Each structure stands twice: as C-alpha cells, then as structure tokens.
Amino acid sequence: MNKNLKNYIIKSDIPDDLKEYLSKSKNTYNLLSMKIIDDIELIYLEFNTLYIFDLSEFNSIIIESLHKKDKYSYFYNYVKKMLKIYLNVDSEKKSRSESELDTFIGMVKYDFSNDIESYIRKFLSAIKDYENDGNKKSLLLAHRLVGIIFILFKLYPENKYSYLFPQIIKKIEKFNTDD
Known part of the structure; x- marks a missing residue:
C-alpha cells in the first residue's frame, strides 16, 4: 500500500478497527483513495454524532461497500444508503432522555x-x-x-x-x- 495513503488512513477520524483493517488488508489496496477515506470519515462523523450504533456493524457495512465500489461510482451515496438500510441505530437524544428517565424512575x-x-x-x-x-x-x-x-x-x-x-x-x- 502507498505509504501516504496508509498514513492518511491512520490519521483519519474513523473507528480504530476500521483503520487497522484498511491499512493492513491487501484486499482493499486497489479500492482505496484519499477521497474514499474522506467519504468514510464524513459518514462516520455524521453517524457518530447523531446515533448510537454498533461499530462492528458499521465497519462491516463500510468494508462490504468498498468491495462493491467498482460497481457504484458514487461511493458516498451508496454507503449512506446501505447504512440507513442495514445499520441498527438509536437516536442519541432519545437514548439520553430514556436513560435520564430510568434514573428518575429508580x-x-x-x-x-x-x-x-x-x-x-x-x-x-x-x-x-x-x-x-x-x-x-x-x-x-x-x-x-x-x-x-x-x-x-x-x-x-x-x-x-x-x-x-x-x-x-x-x-x-x-x-x-x-x-
């Protein structure tokens, strides 16, 4: 893998497990670019800010989407669509208020x-x-x-x-x- 791209992945704001996979996997070497990493980072930022979700599921959907990327020229839109369909999310606001309610009820x-x-x-x-x-x-x-x-x-x-x-x-x- 290109050293610049590997450093770019490591410095990106994406889940650590996904960083490790992307920087070490030989299967993804031809599938990655700085633009793709930027797209993943942007999507992760959005989902991490708005929702509570399982990081393993998120990473899995990103990796699967990468392998299908050659069929879809619009990676960002495709990944967002796949995440909205397959990723189980809870509203961050809802979960916090439910937690506060549980504490109050206790x-x-x-x-x-x-x-x-x-x-x-x-x-x-x-x-x-x-x-x-x-x-x-x-x-x-x-x-x-x-x-x-x-x-x-x-x-x-x-x-x-x-x-x-x-x-x-x-x-x-x-x-x-x-x-």
Missing part, C-alpha cells in the same frame, strides 16, 4: 422515608457542632439538611417522625436571628 421507586431518621440525626449533629465551635459550615449544613427534611416530610407526611418537624424549624430559626 429514584422515585426508592423509599426515602427510611432515611428521615438519618437526616434528623445529621441535622442535630450539625446544630450541636455549630453550638460548640461556632463553625458557619456546620450551620450551613444544618440549613441544607432542613431543606431535605422538609421535602421528605412533604413526600411522607405520615412518617413516624412528623411530630419533630415543628421542633426542627424552631431550632433552625433560633440560629437565623443570631449574628
């Missing part, structure tokens, strides 16, 4: 009511730390924990610690008037 299924006691303990500890050393970080943590506890009490109003909420609010308000 969070909704989790029963946070079991965590209320833990957050109350952390709140009381942060207040105690602030009372002992006056560290503003402890007070900030206490405020953040009150926010979490507030949300948990709204989500689980019938929890066994609901009677403590007014006391927690009084305790944090005491520190809001200080300084």
Whole structure:
C-alpha cells in the first residue's frame, strides 16, 4: 500500500478497527483513495454524532461497500444508503432522555422515608457542632439538611417522625436571628 495513503488512513477520524483493517488488508489496496477515506470519515462523523450504533456493524457495512465500489461510482451515496438500510441505530437524544428517565424512575421507586431518621440525626449533629465551635459550615449544613427534611416530610407526611418537624424549624430559626 502507498505509504501516504496508509498514513492518511491512520490519521483519519474513523473507528480504530476500521483503520487497522484498511491499512493492513491487501484486499482493499486497489479500492482505496484519499477521497474514499474522506467519504468514510464524513459518514462516520455524521453517524457518530447523531446515533448510537454498533461499530462492528458499521465497519462491516463500510468494508462490504468498498468491495462493491467498482460497481457504484458514487461511493458516498451508496454507503449512506446501505447504512440507513442495514445499520441498527438509536437516536442519541432519545437514548439520553430514556436513560435520564430510568434514573428518575429508580429514584422515585426508592423509599426515602427510611432515611428521615438519618437526616434528623445529621441535622442535630450539625446544630450541636455549630453550638460548640461556632463553625458557619456546620450551620450551613444544618440549613441544607432542613431543606431535605422538609421535602421528605412533604413526600411522607405520615412518617413516624412528623411530630419533630415543628421542633426542627424552631431550632433552625433560633440560629437565623443570631449574628
């Protein structure tokens, strides 16, 4: 293979397995040109940006198309058509939003009511730390924990610690008037 073409393949932005095949295969030597590599790179960029797909399938379709290239003078159009017909793709946007939805559903299924006691303990500890050393970080943590506890009490109003909420609010308000 021409050394310039081999270097051009190696520097191109195409999948590594395809680079290796194209640069080492003796079967593709007569089928390649810099224009063909540019076409492959452009197609890969488009598909990689817009879709989620199996790289092995993509590479296979590119290689098959190369071997049929002598029958088709418009390689770029032919490859795109073959990829659209044979490559299984998922929309990048759809997959990301589905993933986010799955994460959210997992969070909704989790029963946070079991965590209320833990957050109350952390709140009381942060207040105690602030009372002992006056560290503003402890007070900030206490405020953040009150926010979490507030949300948990709204989500689980019938929890066994609901009677403590007014006391927690009084305790944090005491520190809001200080300084």
